[in-house]
Amino acid sequence: MSTPTGAGRLDLPGTPVFDGDTSRRGFRMNKLFMSLRDAAARERFLADEAAYCREFGLTAEQEKAVLARDWQAMIDLGGSIFYVYKLAMMDGRSMQYLGGVFTGMGEDDFLAAMRAGGRRDG
Amino acid sequence: MAEVIWGLATSHVPSIGAAMDRGKTDDPAWKALFDGYAPARAWLAEHRPDVAVLVYNDHANGIDLDFVPTFGLGTAERYEVADEGFGRRPVPDVLGHPEFSFHLVESLVDEGFDLTVFQELAVDHGFTVPMSVWTPDPGDAWPCPVIPLLVNVIQYPQPTAARCYALGQALGRAIRSFPGDLTVGVLGTGGMSHQLAGTRAGFINPDFDAMWMEAVEKDPARLAALSREELIRQAGSEGIELIMWLVMRGAMDEQVTRVHSDYFVPASNTAAGIALFDNRTPTG
Numbered sequence: 386m387s388t389p390t391g392a393g394r395l396d397l398p399g400t401p402v403f404d405g406d407t408s409r410r411g412f413r414m415n416k417l418f419m420s421l422r423d424a425a426a427r428e429r430f431l432a433d434e435a436a437y438c439r440e441f442g443l444t445a446e447q448e449k450a451v452l453a454r455d456w457q458a459m460i461d462l463g464g465s466i467f468y469v470y471k472l473a474m475m476d477g478r479s480m481q482y483l484g485g486v487f488t489g490m491g492e493d494d495f496l497a498a499m500r501a502g503g504r505r506d507g
Numbered sequence: 508m509a510e511v512i513w514g515l516a517t518s519h520v521p522s523i524g525a526a527m528d529r530g531k532t533d534d535p536a537w538k539a540l541f542d543g544y545a546p547a548r549a550w551l552a553e554h555r556p557d558v559a560v561l562v563y564n565d566h567a568n569g570i571d572l573d574f575v576p577t578f579g580l581g582t583a584e585r586y587e588v589a590d591e592g593f594g595r596r597p598v599p600d601v602l603g604h605p606e607f608s609f610h611l612v613e614s615l616v617d618e619g620f621d622l623t624v625f626q627e628l629a630v631d632h633g634f635t636v637p638m639s640v641w642t643p644d645p646g647d648a649w650p651c652p653v654i655p656l657l658v659n660v661i662q663y664p665q666p667t668a669a670r671c672y673a674l675g676q677a678l679g680r681a682i683r684s685f686p687g688d689l690t691v692g693v694l695g696t697g698g699m700s701h702q703l704a705g706t707r708a709g710f711i712n713p714d715f716d717a718m719w720m721e722a723v724e725k726d727p728a729r730l731a732a733l734s735r736e737e738l739i740r741q742a743g744s745e746g747i748e749l750i751m752w753l754v755m756r757g758a759m760d761e762q763v764t765r766v767h768s769d770y771f772v773p774a775s776n777t778a779a780g781i782a783l784f785d786n787r788t789p790t791g
Contacts, residue, residue: 395663395735395736395739397707397736397739397740397744398706398707399705399706399707400702400705400707400739400743400744401704401705401744402663402739402744403661403662403663403744404662404663404664405662405663405664408572408575408662412572415567415571415572416571416572418567419567419571419572421592422567422568422589422590422591422592423592427592460704460705465567465572465661465662466703466704466745467566467567467661468567468572469704471567471592474592474593475592479775480703480775480776481775481776483703483704483708484703484708484709484776487704487705487706487708488706488708488709489706495708495709498709499709499711499772499773499775499776500536500773502711502713502772502773503700503701503709503710503711503713503772503773503776503778504707504708504709504710504711505710505711505712506707506710
Protein backbone atom coordinates (compact mmCIF):
# COMPACT_ATOMS: atom_id res chain seq x y z
CA MET A 386 0.00 0.00 0.00
CA SER A 387 1.28 3.43 -0.90
CA THR A 388 1.88 6.06 1.73
CA PRO A 389 1.21 9.38 0.04
CA THR A 390 3.01 12.28 1.62
CA GLY A 391 2.62 14.91 -1.08
CA ALA A 392 5.73 16.98 -1.54
CA GLY A 393 7.34 15.23 1.40
CA ARG A 394 7.35 18.26 3.65
CA LEU A 395 6.06 15.98 6.37
CA ASP A 396 6.67 12.28 6.36
CA LEU A 397 4.44 10.62 8.90
CA PRO A 398 3.68 6.95 8.32
CA GLY A 399 0.14 6.24 7.11
CA THR A 400 -0.72 9.94 7.18
CA PRO A 401 -1.55 11.74 3.93
CA VAL A 402 -0.71 15.43 4.24
CA PHE A 403 -2.78 17.67 1.96
CA ASP A 404 -0.03 20.07 0.97
CA GLY A 405 0.32 22.51 -1.90
CA ASP A 406 1.68 19.96 -4.37
CA THR A 407 -1.10 17.50 -3.56
CA SER A 408 -3.70 20.24 -3.83
CA ARG A 409 -2.35 21.28 -7.24
CA ARG A 410 -2.50 17.69 -8.53
CA GLY A 411 -6.00 17.17 -7.19
CA PHE A 412 -7.39 20.61 -8.00
CA ARG A 413 -9.76 19.65 -10.83
CA MET A 414 -10.88 16.43 -9.18
CA ASN A 415 -11.60 18.26 -5.93
CA LYS A 416 -13.63 20.83 -7.88
CA LEU A 417 -15.67 17.97 -9.31
CA PHE A 418 -16.32 16.63 -5.80
CA MET A 419 -17.32 20.07 -4.56
CA SER A 420 -19.84 20.41 -7.41
CA LEU A 421 -21.70 17.35 -6.10
CA ARG A 422 -23.26 19.44 -3.30
CA ASP A 423 -25.81 20.44 -5.89
CA ALA A 424 -28.64 17.99 -6.68
CA ALA A 425 -28.74 18.89 -10.40
CA ALA A 426 -24.99 18.29 -10.65
CA ARG A 427 -25.32 14.89 -8.96
CA GLU A 428 -27.99 13.94 -11.47
CA ARG A 429 -25.81 15.00 -14.38
CA PHE A 430 -22.79 13.17 -12.92
CA LEU A 431 -24.75 9.94 -12.45
CA ALA A 432 -26.15 10.12 -15.99
CA ASP A 433 -22.64 9.98 -17.52
CA GLU A 434 -19.81 9.88 -14.99
CA ALA A 435 -17.00 9.69 -17.55
CA ALA A 436 -18.30 12.69 -19.49
CA TYR A 437 -18.63 14.63 -16.25
CA CYS A 438 -15.02 13.79 -15.33
CA ARG A 439 -13.81 14.96 -18.75
CA GLU A 440 -15.79 18.17 -18.39
CA PHE A 441 -13.86 18.93 -15.19
CA GLY A 442 -10.55 18.01 -16.84
CA LEU A 443 -9.57 15.06 -14.69
CA THR A 444 -6.52 13.02 -15.69
CA ALA A 445 -7.16 9.52 -17.04
CA GLU A 446 -5.93 8.06 -13.74
CA GLN A 447 -8.22 10.29 -11.71
CA GLU A 448 -11.19 9.47 -13.94
CA LYS A 449 -10.50 5.76 -13.51
CA ALA A 450 -10.29 6.13 -9.73
CA VAL A 451 -13.57 8.05 -9.59
CA LEU A 452 -15.43 5.63 -11.86
CA ALA A 453 -14.12 2.61 -9.91
CA ARG A 454 -14.76 4.29 -6.54
CA ASP A 455 -11.13 3.57 -5.71
CA TRP A 456 -11.08 5.78 -2.59
CA GLN A 457 -7.40 5.20 -1.80
CA ALA A 458 -6.40 6.11 -5.37
CA MET A 459 -8.45 9.31 -5.18
CA ILE A 460 -6.47 10.34 -2.07
CA ASP A 461 -3.19 9.30 -3.73
CA LEU A 462 -4.05 11.39 -6.82
CA GLY A 463 -4.61 14.61 -4.89
CA GLY A 464 -8.05 14.27 -3.37
CA SER A 465 -8.73 16.03 -0.09
CA ILE A 466 -10.67 13.78 2.27
CA PHE A 467 -13.27 16.51 2.82
CA TYR A 468 -13.84 16.73 -0.94
CA VAL A 469 -13.66 13.00 -1.64
CA TYR A 470 -16.29 12.60 1.07
CA LYS A 471 -18.81 14.47 -1.11
CA LEU A 472 -18.71 11.58 -3.59
CA ALA A 473 -18.89 9.04 -0.76
CA MET A 474 -21.95 10.78 0.69
CA MET A 475 -23.61 10.74 -2.71
CA ASP A 476 -23.07 6.96 -2.73
CA GLY A 477 -24.51 6.67 0.77
CA ARG A 478 -21.10 5.79 2.24
CA SER A 479 -20.07 6.94 5.70
CA MET A 480 -16.71 8.18 6.98
CA GLN A 481 -16.52 4.86 8.87
CA TYR A 482 -16.86 3.01 5.59
CA LEU A 483 -13.97 5.07 4.19
CA GLY A 484 -11.97 4.39 7.36
CA GLY A 485 -12.53 0.69 6.76
CA VAL A 486 -11.19 1.09 3.20
CA PHE A 487 -8.12 3.18 4.09
CA THR A 488 -7.08 0.85 6.91
CA GLY A 489 -7.99 -2.35 5.06
CA MET A 490 -10.05 -3.37 8.12
CA GLY A 491 -13.49 -3.17 6.56
CA GLU A 492 -16.30 -1.01 7.90
CA ASP A 493 -17.50 -3.28 10.71
CA ASP A 494 -14.09 -3.81 12.28
CA PHE A 495 -13.23 -0.14 11.86
CA LEU A 496 -16.45 0.89 13.58
CA ALA A 497 -15.80 -1.60 16.40
CA ALA A 498 -12.29 -0.20 16.86
CA MET A 499 -13.67 3.35 17.09
CA ARG A 500 -16.30 2.30 19.62
CA ALA A 501 -13.55 0.62 21.64
CA GLY A 502 -11.80 4.00 21.96
CA GLY A 503 -10.14 4.46 18.59
CA ARG A 504 -6.91 3.19 17.06
CA ARG A 505 -3.42 3.80 18.43
CA ASP A 506 0.01 4.04 16.85
CA GLY A 507 2.32 1.04 16.83
CA MET B 508 -15.73 48.90 25.88
CA ALA B 509 -16.69 45.37 24.95
CA GLU B 510 -15.79 42.47 27.22
CA VAL B 511 -15.20 38.75 26.59
CA ILE B 512 -17.38 37.03 29.20
CA TRP B 513 -16.82 33.41 28.21
CA GLY B 514 -14.92 31.08 25.91
CA LEU B 515 -16.27 27.77 24.66
CA ALA B 516 -14.14 25.12 22.99
CA THR B 517 -15.95 22.31 21.23
CA SER B 518 -15.50 19.73 18.51
CA HIS B 519 -17.61 20.34 15.40
CA VAL B 520 -18.08 16.79 14.08
CA PRO B 521 -20.97 16.76 11.56
CA SER B 522 -22.54 13.63 13.04
CA ILE B 523 -23.12 15.50 16.33
CA GLY B 524 -25.43 17.85 14.42
CA ALA B 525 -26.98 14.94 12.53
CA ALA B 526 -27.69 13.09 15.81
CA MET B 527 -29.53 16.18 17.08
CA ASP B 528 -31.39 16.80 13.82
CA ARG B 529 -32.57 13.17 13.72
CA GLY B 530 -33.56 12.95 17.40
CA LYS B 531 -30.87 10.41 18.28
CA THR B 532 -29.39 12.16 21.29
CA ASP B 533 -30.72 9.47 23.65
CA ASP B 534 -29.33 6.59 21.57
CA PRO B 535 -26.72 4.53 23.46
CA ALA B 536 -24.02 5.62 20.97
CA TRP B 537 -24.67 9.30 21.70
CA LYS B 538 -26.27 9.73 25.12
CA ALA B 539 -23.02 10.14 27.09
CA LEU B 540 -21.81 12.85 24.70
CA PHE B 541 -24.98 14.92 25.07
CA ASP B 542 -25.19 14.32 28.83
CA GLY B 543 -21.67 15.74 28.95
CA TYR B 544 -22.88 18.95 27.25
CA ALA B 545 -25.72 19.58 29.70
CA PRO B 546 -23.87 21.54 32.45
CA ALA B 547 -22.22 23.81 29.86
CA ARG B 548 -25.51 24.43 28.07
CA ALA B 549 -27.28 25.29 31.33
CA TRP B 550 -24.55 27.80 32.26
CA LEU B 551 -24.49 29.32 28.77
CA ALA B 552 -28.27 29.75 28.80
CA GLU B 553 -27.82 31.92 31.90
CA HIS B 554 -25.00 33.95 30.35
CA ARG B 555 -26.18 35.13 26.96
CA PRO B 556 -23.69 37.55 25.36
CA ASP B 557 -24.60 40.45 23.08
CA VAL B 558 -22.46 39.05 20.29
CA ALA B 559 -20.19 36.05 19.70
CA VAL B 560 -17.14 35.30 17.55
CA LEU B 561 -16.93 31.72 16.30
CA VAL B 562 -13.56 30.39 15.13
CA TYR B 563 -13.96 27.52 12.67
CA ASN B 564 -12.93 26.04 9.35
CA ASP B 565 -15.01 25.39 6.26
CA HIS B 566 -15.15 21.88 4.75
CA ALA B 567 -15.65 22.46 1.02
CA ASN B 568 -19.02 24.14 1.46
CA GLY B 569 -18.69 27.89 1.82
CA ILE B 570 -15.33 28.14 0.06
CA ASP B 571 -13.36 25.83 -2.21
CA LEU B 572 -9.72 25.41 -3.14
CA ASP B 573 -9.77 28.37 -5.57
CA PHE B 574 -8.99 30.57 -2.58
CA VAL B 575 -7.41 29.31 0.63
CA PRO B 576 -7.36 32.22 3.08
CA THR B 577 -5.18 31.46 6.08
CA PHE B 578 -7.43 33.63 8.24
CA GLY B 579 -10.75 35.25 7.32
CA LEU B 580 -13.49 37.21 9.03
CA GLY B 581 -17.14 37.63 8.08
CA THR B 582 -18.61 41.12 7.82
CA ALA B 583 -22.09 40.18 6.57
CA GLU B 584 -25.45 41.02 8.08
CA ARG B 585 -26.58 37.43 7.61
CA TYR B 586 -24.86 34.09 6.97
CA GLU B 587 -26.85 31.42 5.21
CA VAL B 588 -26.58 27.82 6.42
CA ALA B 589 -24.86 25.81 3.66
CA ASP B 590 -26.37 22.82 1.90
CA GLU B 591 -23.47 20.37 2.11
CA GLY B 592 -25.06 17.95 -0.33
CA PHE B 593 -27.75 16.35 1.82
CA GLY B 594 -30.00 19.37 2.41
CA ARG B 595 -29.29 22.19 4.84
CA ARG B 596 -29.49 21.54 8.56
CA PRO B 597 -32.85 22.58 10.04
CA VAL B 598 -31.32 25.43 12.01
CA PRO B 599 -31.71 29.20 11.61
CA ASP B 600 -29.46 31.34 9.44
CA VAL B 601 -26.92 33.30 11.42
CA LEU B 602 -27.28 37.03 11.98
CA GLY B 603 -24.03 38.96 11.90
CA HIS B 604 -22.92 42.28 13.34
CA PRO B 605 -21.20 44.24 10.53
CA GLU B 606 -20.26 47.21 12.68
CA PHE B 607 -18.48 45.00 15.19
CA SER B 608 -16.95 42.92 12.36
CA PHE B 609 -15.44 45.95 10.65
CA HIS B 610 -14.07 47.17 13.96
CA LEU B 611 -12.39 43.78 14.46
CA VAL B 612 -10.98 43.75 10.90
CA GLU B 613 -9.55 47.23 11.26
CA SER B 614 -8.04 46.54 14.64
CA LEU B 615 -6.56 43.19 13.56
CA VAL B 616 -5.13 44.56 10.30
CA ASP B 617 -3.56 47.41 12.26
CA GLU B 618 -1.92 44.77 14.44
CA GLY B 619 -0.51 42.96 11.39
CA PHE B 620 -3.12 40.23 10.94
CA ASP B 621 -4.14 40.71 7.30
CA LEU B 622 -7.39 38.77 7.29
CA THR B 623 -9.46 38.00 4.21
CA VAL B 624 -12.82 39.75 4.44
CA PHE B 625 -15.98 37.75 3.66
CA GLN B 626 -18.96 39.92 2.73
CA GLU B 627 -20.90 36.80 1.82
CA LEU B 628 -20.39 33.34 3.29
CA ALA B 629 -22.47 30.20 3.69
CA VAL B 630 -21.58 28.52 6.99
CA ASP B 631 -21.27 24.74 7.20
CA HIS B 632 -21.27 22.18 10.03
CA GLY B 633 -17.96 23.55 11.28
CA PHE B 634 -20.00 26.57 12.35
CA THR B 635 -23.52 25.24 12.95
CA VAL B 636 -22.56 22.21 15.07
CA PRO B 637 -20.84 24.39 17.71
CA MET B 638 -23.91 26.65 17.62
CA SER B 639 -26.05 23.58 18.36
CA VAL B 640 -23.68 22.45 21.11
CA TRP B 641 -24.20 25.89 22.68
CA THR B 642 -27.95 26.19 21.93
CA PRO B 643 -29.70 22.89 21.18
CA ASP B 644 -33.14 24.42 20.57
CA PRO B 645 -32.67 27.82 18.96
CA GLY B 646 -36.24 28.09 17.63
CA ASP B 647 -36.36 30.79 14.96
CA ALA B 648 -33.11 32.50 15.89
CA TRP B 649 -29.76 31.92 17.62
CA PRO B 650 -29.25 33.68 20.97
CA CYS B 651 -27.23 36.58 19.52
CA PRO B 652 -25.42 37.77 16.39
CA VAL B 653 -22.33 35.67 15.61
CA ILE B 654 -19.25 36.56 13.59
CA PRO B 655 -17.37 33.81 11.74
CA LEU B 656 -13.58 33.78 11.99
CA LEU B 657 -12.17 31.28 9.48
CA VAL B 658 -8.88 29.43 9.83
CA ASN B 659 -7.34 27.25 7.11
CA VAL B 660 -6.71 23.90 8.76
CA ILE B 661 -7.27 21.77 5.64
CA GLN B 662 -4.40 22.65 3.33
CA TYR B 663 -0.77 22.58 4.44
CA PRO B 664 0.75 24.90 5.57
CA GLN B 665 -1.83 25.68 8.20
CA PRO B 666 -1.01 28.69 10.37
CA THR B 667 1.18 27.76 13.31
CA ALA B 668 -0.28 27.21 16.75
CA ALA B 669 1.74 30.21 17.91
CA ARG B 670 0.22 32.42 15.23
CA CYS B 671 -3.30 31.28 16.15
CA TYR B 672 -2.65 32.07 19.81
CA ALA B 673 -1.25 35.50 18.87
CA LEU B 674 -4.29 36.15 16.67
CA GLY B 675 -6.49 35.32 19.64
CA GLN B 676 -4.59 37.77 21.82
CA ALA B 677 -5.00 40.46 19.15
CA LEU B 678 -8.68 39.54 18.86
CA GLY B 679 -9.06 40.05 22.61
CA ARG B 680 -7.51 43.51 22.34
CA ALA B 681 -9.71 44.30 19.32
CA ILE B 682 -12.84 43.29 21.25
CA ARG B 683 -11.88 45.34 24.29
CA SER B 684 -11.22 48.41 22.14
CA PHE B 685 -14.75 48.46 20.69
CA PRO B 686 -16.37 51.72 21.75
CA GLY B 687 -19.77 50.26 22.63
CA ASP B 688 -20.60 48.26 25.76
CA LEU B 689 -21.00 44.71 24.54
CA THR B 690 -20.61 41.34 26.20
CA VAL B 691 -18.90 38.83 23.93
CA GLY B 692 -18.63 35.03 23.81
CA VAL B 693 -15.79 33.43 21.84
CA LEU B 694 -15.97 29.90 20.46
CA GLY B 695 -12.97 27.86 19.34
CA THR B 696 -13.96 24.72 17.46
CA GLY B 697 -12.63 21.48 15.98
CA GLY B 698 -10.61 18.52 17.23
CA MET B 699 -9.86 16.72 19.33
CA SER B 700 -7.49 13.98 18.10
CA HIS B 701 -8.61 12.31 14.87
CA GLN B 702 -7.42 11.26 11.44
CA LEU B 703 -9.75 10.51 8.53
CA ALA B 704 -7.49 9.13 5.76
CA GLY B 705 -4.41 6.93 5.39
CA THR B 706 -3.64 3.62 7.05
CA ARG B 707 -3.58 5.55 10.32
CA ALA B 708 -7.28 6.52 9.93
CA GLY B 709 -9.18 6.18 13.20
CA PHE B 710 -6.20 7.32 15.25
CA ILE B 711 -7.18 8.69 18.68
CA ASN B 712 -4.73 9.91 21.32
CA PRO B 713 -6.47 10.25 24.71
CA ASP B 714 -3.24 11.11 26.54
CA PHE B 715 -2.55 14.03 24.21
CA ASP B 716 -6.17 15.17 24.43
CA ALA B 717 -6.05 15.11 28.25
CA MET B 718 -2.82 17.12 28.19
CA TRP B 719 -4.40 19.61 25.77
CA MET B 720 -7.56 19.96 27.86
CA GLU B 721 -5.53 20.77 30.97
CA ALA B 722 -3.02 23.08 29.27
CA VAL B 723 -5.57 25.07 27.27
CA GLU B 724 -6.83 26.38 30.59
CA LYS B 725 -3.59 26.76 32.55
CA ASP B 726 -0.69 26.91 30.12
CA PRO B 727 -1.82 27.78 26.58
CA ALA B 728 1.67 29.07 25.71
CA ARG B 729 2.89 25.47 25.99
CA LEU B 730 0.38 24.44 23.32
CA ALA B 731 1.26 27.43 21.15
CA ALA B 732 4.84 26.13 21.05
CA LEU B 733 3.83 22.86 19.35
CA SER B 734 4.94 22.56 15.72
CA ARG B 735 2.62 21.62 12.88
CA GLU B 736 4.39 18.29 12.53
CA GLU B 737 4.12 17.55 16.25
CA LEU B 738 0.39 18.35 16.17
CA ILE B 739 -0.23 16.03 13.23
CA ARG B 740 1.88 13.31 14.82
CA GLN B 741 0.21 13.58 18.23
CA ALA B 742 -3.37 14.54 17.31
CA GLY B 743 -3.71 13.10 13.78
CA SER B 744 -3.87 14.87 10.42
CA GLU B 745 -7.27 16.42 11.20
CA GLY B 746 -6.56 16.82 14.92
CA ILE B 747 -4.49 19.86 13.95
CA GLU B 748 -7.86 21.66 14.02
CA LEU B 749 -7.16 22.10 17.72
CA ILE B 750 -5.11 25.20 16.83
CA MET B 751 -8.47 26.98 16.56
CA TRP B 752 -9.00 26.50 20.31
CA LEU B 753 -5.92 28.68 20.80
CA VAL B 754 -7.55 31.63 18.99
CA MET B 755 -10.39 31.46 21.53
CA ARG B 756 -8.02 31.02 24.45
CA GLY B 757 -5.82 33.92 23.34
CA ALA B 758 -8.81 36.27 23.38
CA MET B 759 -9.37 35.51 27.08
CA ASP B 760 -7.51 36.64 30.18
CA GLU B 761 -4.43 34.84 31.43
CA GLN B 762 -6.47 33.46 34.33
CA VAL B 763 -9.81 31.92 33.51
CA THR B 764 -12.25 29.83 35.51
CA ARG B 765 -13.20 26.46 34.11
CA VAL B 766 -16.97 26.05 34.27
CA HIS B 767 -17.18 22.59 32.73
CA SER B 768 -15.34 20.17 30.48
CA ASP B 769 -15.98 16.72 29.09
CA TYR B 770 -14.44 14.20 26.67
CA PHE B 771 -16.08 11.50 24.59
CA VAL B 772 -14.91 8.87 22.07
CA PRO B 773 -16.06 8.35 19.38
CA ALA B 774 -18.14 10.95 17.61
CA SER B 775 -17.86 9.22 14.22
CA ASN B 776 -14.07 8.94 13.84
CA THR B 777 -13.23 11.69 16.28
CA ALA B 778 -12.49 12.32 19.94
CA ALA B 779 -15.00 14.99 20.95
CA GLY B 780 -14.17 17.52 23.64
CA ILE B 781 -15.96 20.44 25.25
CA ALA B 782 -14.46 23.04 27.58
CA LEU B 783 -16.22 26.14 28.89
CA PHE B 784 -14.35 28.98 30.58
CA ASP B 785 -15.66 31.99 32.49
CA ASN B 786 -13.60 35.10 31.70
CA ARG B 787 -15.14 37.44 34.26
CA THR B 788 -13.07 38.47 37.23
CA PRO B 789 -14.06 36.22 40.13
CA THR B 790 -15.97 38.10 42.82
CA GLY B 791 -15.74 37.49 46.56
